[in-house]
């Protein structure tokens with residue numbers, strides 16, 4: 072496979088001002104006529120991309136161009152063009168046969184498109200790159216009975232009936248866009264709509280489309296869209312620029328959703344919800360993803376990426392925006408203290424995701440900077456690094472500039488670049504123009520290294536206290552090992568990052584110490600230390616005794632902190648830290664310590680004992696007055712196996728999972744009365760509402776139930792069964808079911824699983840949950856999963872279904888997947904290959920399940936390597952999977 076490099080970027084030598092597309096839609100054989108107004112701006116022939124297309128005709132200025140063009144593999148080259156030309160290309164594609172779900176395909180009888188990153192070339196020949204921006208007009212023709220709704224980007228300008236029962240619709244998008252934002256949808260759909268007035272007074276039409284019969288489940292999606300439109304006006308003064316904004320739910324979709332201009336196409340999982348069938352987590356994901364795609368309308372669409380190396384320009388920024396949107400929505404309507412806690416809960420959830428998904432990626436063979444230097448398949452770079460770490464890099468800029476400065480910087484970015492395809496550097500330059508005004512003599516040159524260097528920096532903290540001078544000195548020292556391609560010979564040496572590091576200091580009673588620096592800086596509880604070199608020191612005055620530091624408050628940078636706390640200090644922080652994020656962090660550190668120590672003991676054959684101090688620490692949070700339920704649920708959740716594994720020299724996933732379960736069980740038994748009290752105190756009677764306060768109560772109550780079940784506490788199974796039977800929302804029902812399946816008696820578990828399927832078999836999103844529960848259950852083996860794959864409801868072709876069973880087993884079932892006999896890995900290899908034949912993008916995601924094989928104990932890493940080799944040597948492997956397994960084996 073060819074490696075594409077960022078440094079080799081060249082502008083496209085033609086402008087394409089307008090694109091007219093005409094579609095004669097037929098599932099078996101669709102005809103596409105494309106008319107391009109082309110103007111030469113550089114050297115060379117016009118080279119267009121195309122895949123899986125049948126070429127019918129090429130004309131230039133109305134004349135047959137045969138003899139002046141060549142088709143070669145996946146390019147069409149047109150020679151002898153004048154400075155200006157009208158190029159016409161007619162081609163055919165086969166939507167029904169498209170199982171990759173890139174380009175034009177059919178899902179549930181409806182035509183959908185997916186073009187990002189490189190799917191437009193499967194629709195027509197075109198320069199399939201984001202820096203070619205054009206104005207699109209689109210004509211869709213199809214059978215009127217089967218395809219009554221014909222949708223594309225922009226405004227509907229004309230509709231007409233045609234002979235033979237066909238009809239057509241003409242759409243015009245007033246904004247120039249790259250082809251990856253093109254979309255069409257054609258089929259039988261129902262919709263819900265509303266109108267709202269934007270802040271400049273324009274009336275806009277908002278619509279959410281879905282399959283017939285699902286109209287009752289789109290209300291939350293439409294309301295979320297309204298909230299997103301309002302929020303972007305209020306927070307960043309960004310207004311909806313179209314008269315009409317549509318969201319369409321698709322049952323078969325590779326990603327979460329896609330921000331096509333004015334016509335977002337969504338995985339149905341992020342649109343459809345009602346209290347009976349969707350969980351609190353589903354509701355919150357719907358609001359977040361709808362916000363995310365809507366926010367792309369400015370950050371991604373109005374200003375787009377010059378090339379795909381700049382993907383984080385739009386994704387990191389837009390994830391940051393959706394995180395802020397969710398935080399604001401969660402805090403809305405609460406008093407100041409509750410609002411602050413809600414924001415912390417959101418921050419915790421985002422950091423948990425970053426640590427579980429991005430930290431391992433940044434330490435493994437796929438490690439890359441948020442702006443990668445090279446790729447073989449761009450589809451493999453829609454990663455936690457580009458998205459989640461990208462969002463952290465944006466957040467650090469907000470921290471350095473302050474929120475008000477960041478808002479000014481964003482306005483400057485749009486003032487400079489509206490309507491353009493730009494780079495990450497352009498974004499930082501706009502932010503820097505504001506930063507230098509407020510910080511004379513400084514700039515963001517060191518900060519830019521976050522874009523060019525991979526890896527998670529480690530910051531070592533040393534505290535020195537001098538009783539005589541009453542001074543406390545804080546030393547920060549950073550280091551970051553080379554990872555991924557940075558380890559290849561000739562790679563540039565790694566340089567220090569610009570790390571905003573927020574700290575506080577507590578006295579022995581847990582009181583916040585005022586932070587005074589020599590030179591008379593204002594006195595405050597939290598200081599933002601800006602580390603820009605390998606190490607640096609800060610001195611604080613008037614401190615009587617050695618303080619306990621509260622470090623990396625609010626997770627002010629995506630780094631790993633190293634500081635040797637005593638257990639006592641962690642317990643103190645858990646009780647008293649005024650920064651709620653750092654307070655949560657102290658508990659996680661204590662739990663990490665306890666579980667890792669117990670895992671080592673287990674490996675040495677010693678029996679499991681849970682220390683009383685740890686139990687007390689947990690009890691203090693469980694019973695803490697003044698902490699709300701949502702926060703307590705996070706604080707009492709043990710770190711995930713994935714996060715814990717990062718701390719082990721060699722990972723033994725089964726031992727780790729077993730110890731984590733035993734810890735949970737021991738907490739269940741030791742604190743049974745407190746957990747029961749938490750269940751009683753956190754009931755949510757009345758009508759279901761997904762609001763964060765009610766969701767927080769359910770989270771704590773259901774954590775309590777799972778913990779009692781894990782501890783096999785008397786009466787817990789009865790409690791779970793009763794909750795399963797009487798639940799009036801999916802959150803409670805599914806939690807009860809999960810507890811029973813994982814920790815209950817097998818016959819009871821089987822009974823409720825069968826009952827659940829019976830009730831919900833007609834709702835695909837709930838059937839996905841049913842598969843997931845079993846895929847991740849303790850006790851599930853490869854044989855169980857193969858049995859489930861034979862179920863009539865299973866299909867590998869539907870990405871949600873494949874993810875719900877195959878991915879969940881391989882990624883989230885340590886006991887079943889990491890069996891010492893290697894059966895999990897052989898199963899993984901067979902599924903990667905089966906998926907690769909259908910859908911390489913999805914297959915490559917599953918392929919990543921083994922990319923950290925070297926980290927495991929040898930009994931597991933050997934069979935993992937064999938499975939990887941088996942996949943790599945398979946003839947006809949896609950470019951997508953080849954890149955992943957080759958890097959893993961390098």
Ligand code: DPP
Pocket residue numbers: 187326327328329330363364367386
């Ligand atoms: N649709 C994906 C996202 O919004 C890719 N742009 O992140």
Ligand code: ZN
Pocket residue numbers: 363367385386389
């Ligand atoms: Zn996005």
